[in-house]
Amino acid sequence: MQSAVDVKGQTAAVEVKRARKRKGTWQLHAMLLPALIIVFIFQYIPMFGLVMAFQDYEPWLGFLHSPWVGLEHFKTMFEYEDARQVIWNTLVISTLKIIFNLGVPLAFALLLNEVYVMKFKRTVQTIVYLPHFLSWVILGGILIDMLSPEGGIVNRFLSIFGIQPIFFLGDNDWFRTVVVVTDVWKECGFNTIVFLAALTSINPSLYEAAIVDGANRWQQTFYITLPSMLPIIIVVGTLSLGNILNAGFDQILNLYNPLVYKTGDIIDTYVYRVGLLNGDFSYATAVGLFKSVISFILVVTGYRLAYKYANYKIF
Structure with missing residues (x-):
């Protein structure tokens, strides 16, 4: 049976390998950043507009001042x-x-x-x-x-x-x-x-x-x-x-x-x-x-x- 010290040593070695792998591939992750920003801007931010479904929305009043109607x-x-x-x-x-x-x-x-x-x-x-x-x-x-x-x-x-x-x-x-x-x-x-x-x-x-x-x-x-x-x-x-x-x-x-x-x-x-x-x-x-x-x-x-x-x- 392995001792606690050996187990900790193996765990530390695995963490070191993972850290080195992440350090060597940060350029690839950085290449994803523009795509993630575009997805966030055009896919996630517009979701805030769903609040209109629960309002009597008027463009000149905006989201904050349009009257709330719930599930009407x-x-x-x-x-x-x-x-x-x-x-x-x-x-x-x-x-x-x-x-x-x-x-x-x-x-x-x-x-x-x-x-x-x-x-x-x-x-x-x-x-x-x-x-x-x-x-x-x-x-x-x-x-x-x-x-x-x-x-x-x-x-x-x-x-x-x-x-x-x-x-x-x-x-x-x-x-x-x-x-x-x-x-x-x-x-x-x-x-x-x-x-x-x-x-x-x-x-x-x-x-x-x-x-x-x-x-x-x-x-x-x-x-x-x-x-x-x-x-x-x-x-x-x-x-x-x-x-x-x-x-x-x-x-x-x-x-x-x-x-x-x-x-x-x-x-x-x-x-x-x-x-x-x-x-x-x-x-x-x-x-x-x-x-x-x-x-x-x-x-x-x-x-x-x-x-x-x-x-x-x-x-």
């Missing part, structure tokens, strides 16, 4: 029919996006993995991945032209089969479908790469053993590929819970219009319209704070589930 704006949020509809729209659109942005890339990755001509495989992968790098400002303009009921390429194609022009971006029955389909089209390539990377980590000897046992390609997929990919599927799915109230501000803002507020207006666009355009800063802040709190809870829940079922953790 939060009560109003659940009394307004528009606010309840916005929350419902956000949940529906974001849930559909999560489901299809998980299922479609997974299926596409499995199909693409069966292609053995590498040049063709890489070409297809690049083409599918390309929309991810385009902003919704650009894609929004393209989609508005393509889906226009007057001369849009999609309606021109439908007219060949005798179908009357459809106002995709002005019809409440079609708008959510357009939002989900275009989002999946844009992000499918990025998510496919995640699943393709997971496919490369599967032990090839499992497939060799399955072939010896007489398993066909479908049986190999159901009994080897999918079970082996289950951890990454769980991770991607659970981490997506944190975005269930983020239905895509950029996309909706560039595609929607007053005709589709009933099915297309989400929390972020509602806050933008009420807070910045109508000047109701306190109410908009209350709605945004409500969304942030729920999103934080879902993010924590998602990480807990990912750690429990897939042994995934950040820290």
Whole structure:
């Protein structure tokens, strides 16, 4: 058994090594300082503005002199029919996006993995991945032209089969479908790469053993590929819970219009319209704070589930 003196000596030696390591890497820590200052200025200082959610804020009175109203704006949020509809729209659109942005890339990755001509495989992968790098400002303009009921390429194609022009971006029955389909089209390539990377980590000897046992390609997929990919599927799915109230501000803002507020207006666009355009800063802040709190809870829940079922953790 080691004596107390030996233990103290080892502890002191470890502390000396740590001190030398910190002394030798202080330049690297100093390089982080500008980034930390920027994050503090633009991410943490603005959080003091959340006090507006509990005030009847007036810009000329400021934070200190605006009257305090407590939880009045939060009560109003659940009394307004528009606010309840916005929350419902956000949940529906974001849930559909999560489901299809998980299922479609997974299926596409499995199909693409069966292609053995590498040049063709890489070409297809690049083409599918390309929309991810385009902003919704650009894609929004393209989609508005393509889906226009007057001369849009999609309606021109439908007219060949005798179908009357459809106002995709002005019809409440079609708008959510357009939002989900275009989002999946844009992000499918990025998510496919995640699943393709997971496919490369599967032990090839499992497939060799399955072939010896007489398993066909479908049986190999159901009994080897999918079970082996289950951890990454769980991770991607659970981490997506944190975005269930983020239905895509950029996309909706560039595609929607007053005709589709009933099915297309989400929390972020509602806050933008009420807070910045109508000047109701306190109410908009209350709605945004409500969304942030729920999103934080879902993010924590998602990480807990990912750690429990897939042994995934950040820290």
